[in-house]
Amino acid sequence: MICVSLTKEIENQLKKSRKKNKTVGLVPTMGSLHSGHLSLIEQAYEKNDVVWVSIFVNPIQFNNSNDLKNYPRNLKNDISKIQHLSDKVRVFNPSVKEMYKDGLSTNYYDFEPLDTIMEGEFRKNHFNGVATIVYKLLKLFNPNDVYFGEKDFQQVLIIKHLITKKFPKINLVICNTVREKNGLAISSRNNLLNKKNYKKCGLIYDMLMYAKEHVSKKDINKIKEYIIDKINSISSFELEYFEIRDSKFLEKIDVLDKKQKIRAFICVKVDGIRLIDNMKL
Numbered sequence: 001m002i003c004v005s006l007t008k009e010i011e012n013q014l015k016k017s018r019k020k021n022k023t024v025g026l027v028p029t030m031g032s033l034h035s036g037h038l039s040l041i042e043q044a045y046e047k048n049d050v051v052w053v054s055i056f057v058n059p060i061q062f063n064n065s066n067d068l069k070n071y072p073r074n075l076k077n078d079i080s081k082i083q084h085l086s087d088k089v090r091v092f093n094p095s096v097k098e099m100y101k102d103g104l105s106t107n108y109y110d111f112e113p114l115d116t117i118m119e120g121e122f123r124k125n126h127f128n129g130v131a132t133i134v135y136k137l138l139k140l141f142n143p144n145d146v147y148f149g150e151k152d153f154q155q156v157l158i159i160k161h162l163i164t165k166k167f168p169k170i171n172l173v174i175c176n177t178v179r180e181k182n183g184l185a186i187s188s189r190n191n192l193l194n195k196k197n198y199k200k201c202g203l204i205y206d207m208l209m210y211a212k213e214h215v216s217k218k219d220i221n222k223i224k225e226y227i228i229d230k231i232n233s234i235s236s237f238e239l240e241y242f243e244i245r246d247s248k249f250l251e252k253i254d255v256l257d258k259k260q261k262i263r264a265f266i267c268v269k270v271d272g273i274r275l276i277d278n279m280k281l
């Protein structure tokens with residue numbers, strides 16, 4: 001597996017690919033690869049001649065220093081999970097210094113109101129941190145296609161905004177959420193759950209399904225009340241938000257308009273482990 005840590009080296013590698021008219025796919029990750037990432041990488045593998053997986057824990061998108069410190073890092077393990085695709089897949093694993101040559105500074109973008117609600121409300125400046133690193137990666141790789149998972153739907157909208165404004169030629173591919181058997185969306189944080197809580201987390205998916213099944217029959221506020229009560233009835237669960245919003249601008253929906261595309265969004269802290277999910281209704 002080719003694994004590169006310097007941006008100069010990436011530029012050289014990309015030059016070679018472009019010379020041979022090879023298409024380039026990029027899958028940005030923070031490592032700790034799981035089956036959700038693998039599904040992005042496999043889709044990129046199917047479509048592109050060369051696939052770069054970036055593995056970089058981006059310090060400026062963390063609003064909690066403990067969270068950053070404890071974020072799992074295991075490059076060897078990550079590489080072993082994608083080794084079988086090494087005929088096309090390469091890894092970019094830069095240091096913090098390499099990505100932030102002039103120090104850890106965040107670029108501020110105007111994503112209003114996308115970056116101040118839900119995740120943006122609970123994780124101040126998180127999305128500017130994400131956009132700063134994604135901007136750097138897109139500028140460096142200038143890929144034909146870039147892949148992100150729908151599990152982080154709000155992040156996807158932010159990146160869509162960034163791509164439309166700054167990189168209109170890059171194709172954004174949004175991939176479906178991969179789920180555990182009990183419906184729990186796959187995330188690196190799931191490994192932190194104990195067995196008992198892991199089992200209980202099926203309720204998060206069940207509540208999204210409840211919203212999907214009832215949205216055309218029941219008052220939206222009644223659906224919200226039901227779900228908030230259900231989640232809060234579990235002792236290890238703490239609901240941060242459950243919201244129903246439109247899929248484009250994330251405006252709050254109180255009354256159903258059948259012409260509008262809407263989604264349910266949820267964030268639950270399970271024994272302190274923050275899990276997010278969403279579903280098209």
Ligand code: PAF
Nearest residue numbers: 028029030058130133152
């Ligand atoms: O979704 C993630 O893993 C990160 O937010 C991303 C997009 C790789 C930026 O650091």
